[in-house]
Amino acid sequence: MSARRRRYSTLLGLAVVVLVVVNIVFAKSADVTGIAPGHTLAPFATPLVLGSLNGDADIATRADDGADGRVPACAERGAQILNVCQLYERGPVVLALFVDGGSCPRVLTEMQALVPAFPRVRFAAVSIEGDRRTLRRLVRSLGLTLPVGVDSDGAVAALYKVVTCPQVNFAYRGGVVQSDALLGSASLATLRRRVSELVAASRVRERPEPAA
Numbered sequence: 001m002s003a004r005r006r007r008y009s010t011l012l013g014l015a016v017v018v019l020v021v022v023n024i025v026f027a028k029s030a031d032v033t034g035i036a037p038g039h040t041l042a043p044f045a046t047p048l049v050l051g052s053l054n055g056d057a058d059i060a061t062r063a064d065d066g067a068d069g070r071v072p073a074c075a076e077r078g079a080q081i082l083n084v085c086q087l088y089e090r091g092p093v094v095l096a097l098f099v100d101g102g103s104c105p106r107v108l109t110e111m112q113a114l115v116p117a118f119p120r121v122r123f124a125a126v127s128i129e130g131d132r133r134t135l136r137r138l139v140r141s142l143g144l145t146l147p148v149g150v151d152s153d154g155a156v157a158a159l160y161k162v163v164t165c166p167q168v169n170f171a172y173r174g175g176v177v178q179s180d181a182l183l184g185s186a187s188l189a190t191l192r193r194r195v196s197e198l199v200a201a202s203r204v205r206e207r208p209e210p211a212a
Contacts, residue, residue, distance in 0.1 A: 034161055034169055034181030041093070041175045042159040043073040043085050046126060046149035049135045051080030056153040068155070082149030087122040088175040092202045094195055095169045096125040097151075097162050100134055103185055104165040105142075110188045111168075112144050118195055120202075126150070128157045128165075170198045172205055 035041060043061060047053040058076050060069030069076075074085035087093045096111060098104045111123045123146040127135050130150060139148050151157055160167060160181075168182040168191065178198050182191065 034167055034183070035177050037177045037179055039177055041084055041088060041095070041169065041171050041177060042156075044126075044151075044156045044159065045073045045076035045081050045083040045085075046151055046156065048080050048082050049127065049132065049139050049148045049150050053078075053080040054152075057149075057151050057155045059155050059159055082124060082126065082147050084124075085175070087124055088171055088173060091120045091122050091173050092178075092198050093122045093124070093169070093171045093175070094198065095123075095171070096166045097128060097157060097160055097169075098125060098166040099128050100130040100138060102165070105138060106185070107166040107168065107191075108138075108142055108144060108146075108148070110191050112142065112146055113188060114192060114195055115146060117192075118199060120199065121195060124148070126156055128162065129154060168194070170194060172198075172202050178202075 043059065045058040047055060058069035058071060058073045060072050062072055064070055065072070074083065076083055077086060084093070084095065087095070094111065094114075096107050098107055108125055111125065114121075115123055125146065126149045128151050132150060135148070135150060160169065164184045166182075166184070168186075170178045170181070172178050178201055179194070182194055
């Protein structure tokens with residue numbers, strides 16, 4: 001890990017703890033919306049929490065991309081890897097970034113509750129840092145079937161402009177962001193509504209053009 005990324009990781013860890021403890025929601029600021037609609041989800045590949053693979057997130061966009069990674073993130077595939085490119089190749093994506101603290105992990109339970117109702121949607125989550133053993137216990141205790149990765153050095157959090165917990169991102173098949181991220185705690189009803197809107201918008205987007 002580069003010195004720049006180590007410094008960012010330390011600062012991010014402190015900032016996230018403060019956010020969770022005092023429940024500051026910077027999402028009220030109009031310019032804090034995660035990746036803007038119309039842009040593509042930033043590529044990354046992380047180890048899965050329940051796997052045995054270790055290491056920092058790969059956020060490279062090309063081969064030999066310095067501290068970001070040796071291999072392009074989209075090319076990192078495997079049974080122990082959470083790859084956002086692989087997710088959005090298969091359908092619309094709902095991606096949560098969270099920390100294991102306070103009420104933030106509740107988003108995992110809410111997302112899991114929606115999995116059966118939205119079979120076309122790829123639900124996934126990434127923990128920002130966090131203790132791997134604690135995260136494994138959390139994933140197992142919640143009975144999660146959705147994949148959960150671990151961003152051990154905060155690189156993914158930086159890419160996705162995380163300032164509050166959780167941050168839930170909504171993207172079409174192909175990775176184009178459909179709407180502003182859902183920032184901070186929200187009800188299951190709110191999350192269900194946002195996923196329904198993503199599915200409806202995806203159907204319109206994927207509808208074949210009428211023949212001339």
